[in-house]
C-alpha cells in the first residue's frame with residue numbers, strides 16, 4: 091500500500107508540499123502557468139510580493155514580467171522552503187532584484203501601501219480563515235493594487251479511464267475527511283477552494299474581481315513529471331487511513347495508479363482539472379470611512 095509513501099509533509103506538516111512533488115507539479119503545468127502570468131498583464135517595474143513562495147518555482151516567471159527595473163519579495167513561513175528558494179535564485183539572472191524573507195501572509199515585512207501586486211499560488215487551500223487573511227493583505231497594496239490568488243479545485247478533477255463511481259466515492263470521501271480532520275489535529279486544507287476564491291475576495295473588500303479558469307488536460311503518453319505529479323495526488327486521496335473509503339476502494343484506487351495495470355500507461359488515459367486565478371483590486375478606505383471606523387472602535 092502506498093499510503094503516505096509518495097508525499098511527505100514539510101516542517102509545518104502541510105502535505106503536498108514535498109519539494110520534489112512541487113517541482114514536478116510545476117514542470118507538468120509549465121505552459122499553463124506561463125499563460126496565467128501572461129494573462130495578468132503585470133507592468134514592468136512593478137513591486138510584486140510572492141506570498142507563500144515555497145521553493146521559489148514561480149520566481150523566474152514573475153521576474154520575466156516585472157523585469158530588472160522591478161522588485162520581487164518572496165515570503166513564506168517555512169525556513170526550509172526559503173533556503174531552497176534562495177539557492178535557486180543565487181546564481182540566476184534575476185538574483186539582483188529578488189529577495190526572500192520569512193513571514194506570514196497576514197503580516198508582510200513591508201510598509202502599508204507599497205506593493206503593486208501580491209501574488210499567491212497554491213496557498214489559499216491551507217488558510218482556515220481566507221477572508222480575514224486576504225483582508226489583512228490589502229493595506230500592503232498601493233491604492234488600486236491587485237491581489238492575485240491562484241489555486242486548485244479538486245471538484246474539477248476527472249480521469250476518463252477510471253470507473254466514474256469509484257472516482258466519485260474517492261473524491262467525496264476526501265472532501266468529507268477534509269471537513270473532519272482539522273478537528274483531530276491535522277493542519278487545515280481545502281482542496282476544493284478554487285471556485286470559492288472570487289467570493290472570498292469580495293467578502294475581504296476587494297473590487298473589480300476577475301476569475302480566470304485554466305483547464306489542464308493531459309493525455310497518454312505522459313511525461314515523467316506528470317506521472318509523478320498524478321501519483322502524488324492519487325496517493326494523497328487515500329492517505330491518513332482514508333477513513334471514509336472501504337478497503338476494497340482503497341485497493342482499487344491504488345491499483346489504478348501504482349500497479350502494473352496502471353491507467354497512466356494506457357492509451358485511453360485522459361485527465362482534466364481546472365485551476366482558478368482570481369484577481370481583485372484594493373482601494374484604501376477613504377479618510378471618511380477610516381474616521382468612521384476609528385470613531386466606532388473608540389466608542390466601543
Ligand SMILES: C[S@@+](CC[C@H](N)C(=O)[O-])C[C@H]1O[C@@H](n2cnc3c(N)ncnc32)[C@H](O)[C@@H]1O
Pocket residue numbers: 102104106107112116141142143144145146147148165166167168171193194195196210211212213216
Ligand atoms: C503548496 S506550497 C506552494 C508554494 C508555491 N507558491 C508554489 O506554488 O510552488 C504552499 C506554501 O505556502 C506556505 N504557507 C502556508 N501558509 C502560509 C502562511 N500563512 N503564510 C506564509 N506562507 C504560508 C507553505 O509554507 C508552503 O511553502
